[in-house]
Amino acid sequence: MTPRIELSGVSKRFGSRQVLDGLSVSVMPGESLVIIGGSGTGKSVSLKCILGLIPIDAGSIKVDGQEVAGLKGAALDAHRTRFGMLFQGGALFDSLPVWRNISFALPGRAADRRAAAIDNLARVGLGAEVADLRPAELSGGMQKRVALARAIAVRPPIIFFDEPTTGLDPITAAVINKLIRTLVTDLKITALAITHDMASVRLIADRVAMLHAGKIIWHGPLASLDGCENPYVRQFIHGSTEGPIQMPGVRQ
Amino acid sequence: MIAALVAIGAPVLAAFTAIGRLTRFAITALTRMLQPPWYPAQLAQQMLVIGWLSLPVVGLTAIFTGSALAQQIFIGGSRFNAASTVPAVTVIGVVRELGPVLGGLMVAGRVASAMAAELGTMRVTEQIDALVTLRTDPFRWLVGPRILAAVLVMPFLVLVSNALGVMGGWLLATQRLGFNSAQYLATTQRYLEVDDVMSSLVKAGVFGFFIALMGCYHGYHSGGGAAGVGRATTNAVVSSFILILLSNLIITVIVFGS
Ligand SMILES: Nc1ncnc2c1ncn2[C@@H]1O[C@H](COP(=O)(O)OP(=O)(O)OP(=O)(O)O)[C@@H](O)[C@H]1O
Ligand SMILES: [Mg+2]
Numbered sequence: 411m412t413p414r415i416e417l418s419g420v421s422k423r424f425g426s427r428q429v430l431d432g433l434s435v436s437v438m439p440g441e442s443l444v445i446i447g448g449s450g451t452g453k454s455v456s457l458k459c460i461l462g463l464i465p466i467d468a469g470s471i472k473v474d475g476q477e478v479a480g481l482k483g484a485a486l487d488a489h490r491t492r493f494g495m496l497f498q499g500g501a502l503f504d505s506l507p508v509w510r511n512i513s514f515a516l517p518g519r520a521a522d523r524r525a526a527a528i529d530n531l532a533r534v535g536l537g538a539e540v541a542d543l544r545p546a547e548l549s550g551g552m553q554k555r556v557a558l559a560r561a562i563a564v565r566p567p568i569i570f571f572d573e574p575t576t577g578l579d580p581i582t583a584a585v586i587n588k589l590i591r592t593l594v595t596d597l598k599i600t601a602l603a604i605t606h607d608m609a610s611v612r613l614i615a616d617r618v619a620m621l622h623a624g625k626i627i628w629h630g631p632l633a634s635l636d637g638c639e640n641p642y643v644r645q646f647i648h649g650s651t652e653g654p655i656q657m658p659g660v661r662q
Numbered sequence: 663m664i665a666a667l668v669a670i671g672a673p674v675l676a677a678f679t680a681i682g683r684l685t686r687f688a689i690t691a692l693t694r695m696l697q698p699p700w701y702p703a704q705l706a707q708q709m710l711v712i713g714w715l716s717l718p719v720v721g722l723t724a725i726f727t728g729s730a731l732a733q734q735i736f737i738g739g740s741r742f743n744a745a746s747t748v749p750a751v752t753v754i755g756v757v758r759e760l761g762p763v764l765g766g767l768m769v770a771g772r773v774a775s776a777m778a779a780e781l782g783t784m785r786v787t788e789q790i791d792a793l794v795t796l797r798t799d800p801f802r803w804l805v806g807p808r809i810l811a812a813v814l815v816m817p818f819l820v821l822v823s824n825a826l827g828v829m830g831g832w833l834l835a836t837q838r839l840g841f842n843s844a845q846y847l848a849t850t851q852r853y854l855e856v857d858d859v860m861s862s863l864v865k866a867g868v869f870g871f872f873i874a875l876m877g878c879y880h881g882y883h884s885g886g887g888a889a890g891v892g893r894a895t896t897n898a899v900v901s902s903f904i905l906i907l908l909s910n911l912i913i914t915v916i917v918f919g920s
Contacts, residue, residue, distance in 0.1 A: 463791050490795055501782075501792035515796040560796070 412475040414439045414568060415460060416602045420469035420479075421624070422455060429455050432469070432625030442594045442601040444611050445645060447621035448655060452500055453604045456621070457570045461493060462486050473568075494566035498573050498604075500557035502545035509541040512560045530559040535585045551578045558586065562593065569593065571603040575610045587613035608647055611635070620646065622655070687879050694799060695806040700836055704803060708811035712773050712874075719768045724823040727764055728756055729828030736839050748835050749849040754858065755769035758918070762862045763910050765823035766869035769816065770902040774877035777808055778898035781881025782891035790882070805882065809874040816870030817863040824862060861917045868913065869906045876902040 413436035422430040429452040445453050457567045458464040460471055462481060471479045478489050502511050512530050513523035528538045534555040545553055554577055561569060571590060574640040575583040587610050593599045594614070603614055611618060612632065619629035620643050638644065645653030732752045739745040781804060784790050793800050828850060835841040877898045884894035 428811055458791070461791075463794065486789045487797070487799075493795060495795040496791070497792055499788055501788040503789055503792070504787075505780075515798070564796075623811060 411438060413437060413472075414441070415602065416470075416472040417456070417460070418458070418470050418472075420459060420471060421451070422459060422464065422468060428624055430466070433621070433625055435626050435629065436617055437572065437600055437602055439600055440594070440598045442590070442614055442616045443605065444603045444605060444615035444618050445621055446527040446605065446611060446618060448646070450604075451621050452624055453579070453621055454572055457495070457572060457602070457604070461490060461495060461570075470496075478632070491505060492566060492568050494564060494569040495570045496554075496558050496561040496569070496574055498576075500545070500553040502553055502557055502560070504545045507542050507544055508548070508556050511545065511556060512563050514560065515564045526563065530563045531556070532563070532578045533589055534559045536581060551582060555582070555586070556588075562589075565597070566599075568600045568602070570603075571601065573605055573607075574603060575605060575607050580609075583607065583610065584613075590614045600632075608649075671816065674873035676721075684875075684879055685885075687882070691801050691805045691809055691875070691878070694801040695810060697802075699802060701803055701807055703818035704807035705811055708807050709815050711776075712769065712808075712811050712870075713818060716769050716772055720765045720771060720819050720823050723764050723768050723825050724756070724761060724826035725830035725833075727760055728752065728827035729834040731755055731760065731827075732831035732834045734838070736835070745839075745898045748831070748839065748841065749846045750837075750853040752831035753828050753850045753853050756831065757824045757854065757862050758859045759910070759914070761818045761824035761827050762865040763906065764868065765820045766816070766873070766910075767903060769819060769869070770873045770876075770906060771899060773812065774873045774902040776896040776897045777874065777877025778881040778884070778894045779891055781878055782884030782894040785882060785884045786887055786891060792908065800882070805874075805878045808878055809871060811868050814870075816866040816873075820862055820866035821859075822857070857917075861913065865910060865913050868909050872905040872909065873902045874904065878909055890915035 416436040417505065418434045419525070420430050420433040421428070421473065433446075433452075433456060436442070447455075456463060459466050460473075460478075462478065466479055469479070470477055473489065478486075481489050502508075503514070506514070508531070509524050509527035510525035516523045516526055518526075525542065528541055531538065536552065536555055536559070539558070539643055540548065540552065545556065554574070558571075558574060561571075574586050574590060578586060589652065590601060590603065591614055594601050594616075601614070601618055603610075605611055605614075612635075615632045617629060617631050618635050619626045620640070621627075622642055628638065628643050630638065635647065638647075641654050644650075651657070732748050735748045735751045735755075736745050739747050739751075781790070784793075784804070790800050790804075793803060832841075832843070832846055832850070835846055836843045880894040880898040880901070881891075884890050886893075
């Protein structure tokens with residue numbers, strides 16, 4: 411089976427900083443892959459590279475077997491229609507009310523789009539009363555959920571979730587994790603998620619990959635995560651300061 | 663020697679790169695504006711923001727400057743027994759130069775900065791990236807309506823600016839300098855030429871284009887958080903001022919120089 415998304419040897423540097431350094435990873439259709447890794451290791455950058463928002467320096471990115479790195483114009487637009495994206499910071503349009511944000515890419519009459527927006531609000535655990543508020547009037551966690559509602563509203567076949575549960579209370583986080591799981595199992599969506607939240611990893615992942623120093627240093631099915639011998643992964647999932655990953659300035 | 667060449671070459675190269683980038687941005691904006699989808703609601707909103715909300719500043723500037731101009735012409739003219747030229751010189755000065763230029767500069771101060779700040783914030787908070795992933799072209803959704811709105815609305819603002827500038831001169835001349843109102847207006851009318859009005863409208867359209875272009879360009883390419891947005895705003899205002907003054911000179915020389 412051709413992978414839905416296949417990255418091989420992707421490299422990207424910003425100035426003198428090599429952020430991605432030969433990154434290779436693939437996601438199969440209908441699968442949910444969670445990428446874990448320290449802050450600043452290039453997780454968000456790699457999603458943006460796949461979407462063509464950041465050009466890559468080297469390597470190849472294939473979606474459904476088709477090379478997408480370097481696409482331009484109409485071909486790039488067509489490529490992007492397959493994706494929904496939840497940005498780490500939400501990226502809501504602050505000039506538009508919540509319901510216009512959610513229904514932004516939906517066709518049809520305003521009344522239908524508004525109804526669809528309210529449907530999607532309900533899926534992320536928000537009521538119709540927030541539909542007419544501006545993003546600035548929402549709490550951080552609410553903004554994140556509205557952004558999630560916007561990402562899923564067009565029912566794209568592939569959805570990227572950049573830290574879907576950061577800033578949410580444990581109960582809301584559980585609702586969101588369940589929603590992502592439902593999208594994958596019931597709607598056969600291919601999901602690529604980034605998270606630091608280990609509870610969330612266990613609830614949404616089919617497979618887990620760990621990004622470190624610009625490369626995937628370990629990947630495997632969720633079930634093999636706990637028994638994993640890789641010292642980087644062990645340190646990360648136990649949240650320990652002792653191990654091969656050193657934080658600059660932190661002494662043991 | 664080499665070091666000197668490098669020292670000269672680097673900024674020259676940087677300038678050419680910047681001009682190339684700006685030209686490409688302008689061409690992209692203009693060609694995308696010609697193809698659907700169009701967003702008339704965005705256009706209407708921008709016309710309101712640029713046109714209606716700029717009326718007070720543009721109007722006040724014109725009245726004050728028109729009055730000051732009349733006073734200076736009166737003082738200068740009195741030395742040559744030519745104080746009676748006040749209405750004629752005022753209307754020519756206002757319509758040909760001061761109305762469009764000061765109107766353009768005031769709108770640039772208001773609008774280019776606001777556009778750069780808005781688009782810059784959208785850039786650094788990834789809203790422009792989000793637009794793209796929601797099947798919407800930022801050039802058609804953000805840039806196009808702003809440029810078109812500015813080009814359409816500026817001529818109206820400059821008409822207002824011209825009218826109020828002349829009125830400012832008339833007010834001062836009749837209230838303080840002892841001019842007869844009917845005579846002043848009759849002279850004004852005699853010296854008000856269609857060509858002058860046309861040239862001021864052409865200038866207005868060109869200024870509107872540069873104002874929106876610089877606001878959008880600097881905002882769109884903004885980076886580096888709040889400081890980056892601040893820089894984008896400053897650059898948008900300064901560069902639109904320079905382009906307004908430069909294009910004004912060029913149009914003036916072409917239209918009136920020969
Ligand atoms: N547009 C950009 N220009 C320059 N550097 C960038 C840009 N985007 C990201 N970077 C750099 O790339 C590195 C990786 O950033 P990225 O946002 O991918 O981190 P991350 O793995 O998502 O971290 P976090 O878990 O904190 O979100 C960072 O060092 C960042 O400074
Ligand atoms: Mg990130």
